[in-house]
Structure formats: structure tokens, C-alpha cells
Amino acid sequence: MSDDVEVPESHPRYESLLTRHRIEAGVDRGITSRQGLIAQGRGEAFDYLLGERTIDSADRAERAAAAHLLSADHAVISVNGNAAALVPGELVELAEATGADLEVNLFNRTEERIEAIAEYLREHGASEVKGLIADGRIPGLDHERAKVDADGIGDADVVLVPLEDGDRAEALGEMGKTELVVDLNPRSRSAEVAAVPIVDNIIRAVPNVTEHARALRGDAEAQRAAIEDFDADSARADAERTIREGDLE
């Protein structure tokens, strides 16, 4: 990636340094908000305690999320400034593997940032990006926070929301949508209201959901089983236990 700095792969914090640099570059490009820098820092602390790896319960959540995306009537992947800065190409691949739409959806919404993110996703291969029309509303939120595309998130039955704000995650759930959340904090309200909380770094989570989707594609029975066998409460509890008690190598 041209945006990436030279960090030796042998560096013990290789992934975390690369991640920070991508967020920083995202801010410079007008993709990520300055608040996004703080959100990243919060996430990193949890990731450190998880051992910067995908724990088994997160892998099961990623499989269940893949199954939900594949079996949805209309799945939408919501993209904010941090997600776009960290995994633009991976989000496009996930959308292609599952047939989901991509929609830019920002907590701190500005037309410039929406357009910059949509353009960045197109540069990474996206053919269609929603979120620019904003003719739908999520009930129960103030005007700016509530904006979505009526034929995107407004119409979706399944929504993947990485790093979403707690209020908005709650409001989407109240609209009856099945929410798949990526959030490194298992006690974040977003994770708590999710049907499928994925407690993993978005950098590892998105490619792994895509891999599961490729394996589950065309197999309705396996998709049904992946959804039914997943237990959100025990996944959240397992992540919290790992964070509190896990052995750091």
C-alpha cells in the first residue's frame, strides 16, 4: 500500500504501528475524523489485552456474521471513517463475497467526508457506494445522526456496523434490524445490543468474515446452523474473560 510507512515486519508491534499509520493517513486525507484517532486508541488497549489475535469465540462470531450476510434479504455494510481508513479493499471484497451493499454512514457527518470515503472505496474497487443521498432516517436519533439511505440501511434487514456509536447501534436494533457489530470492547453498548458481537480488530475481522462467507456460500443449511449455534452472550463473556484474565505472552 502506498500509504503505508516502512515498519519492519519483525517489529513486535508491527500490526499496531501499521494500523496507527493508516488512521493518521485517513485523517490527512479527510476520511477519518480526529475523534477517530481517539477511538483507535481505545480499541488498541483492548486488542493488546486480547493478545492481538482472533480468539475462538470471535472466529465463531465472524462465521455467524458471514452466514447472516449471505442469508439476508438485503444486507448492508456500514462504513465509517475508521473502517474506510483501515480496511477499504477488504470491505469491498466482503461486499462482493456476500452480495451486501456498502453504505457510508458517519456519526460526525459532513458531505466532504462522505464523498471522500465513497471515492476511496471506489479507488479500492467498489462499483456502487450508498450513503450520499441520505433520504431515510433512523427513528429516535437527532437529525444529523439519523441520516441513512432509504434504499440502503433504511431498507436492510441485516446491517454490519463496525465501530459504531452506542446510541445508533441501539436505534438500529430497535428498527428490528439484525446487527452485526465489530468492536474490541465487549462492554461497549454497540457490542451489547448486537445480535452478533465480533470482539476482534477490524483488520483481522473483515478478511475472516469474507473467508467464512466463501466457505458458506451456496449452503443454506450450514448458514442456518452457523446462525443458530452462535450465542452472543457467551461470546461477549468469553471475550471479557480473556481480556481480564488472559495470559499475555
Ligand code: ATP
Ligand atoms: P459506547 O459504545 O459504550 O458508547 P463509545 O461509543 O463511547 O462506547 P467510541 O470510542 O465512540 O466508544 O467507539 C469506538 C469503539 O470502537 C470502541 O469501543 C473501541 O474499542 C472500538 N474500536 C476502535 N478501533 C477498533 C478496531 N480497529 N477494531 C475494532 N474495534 C475498534
Ligand code: MG
Ligand atoms: Mg461504542
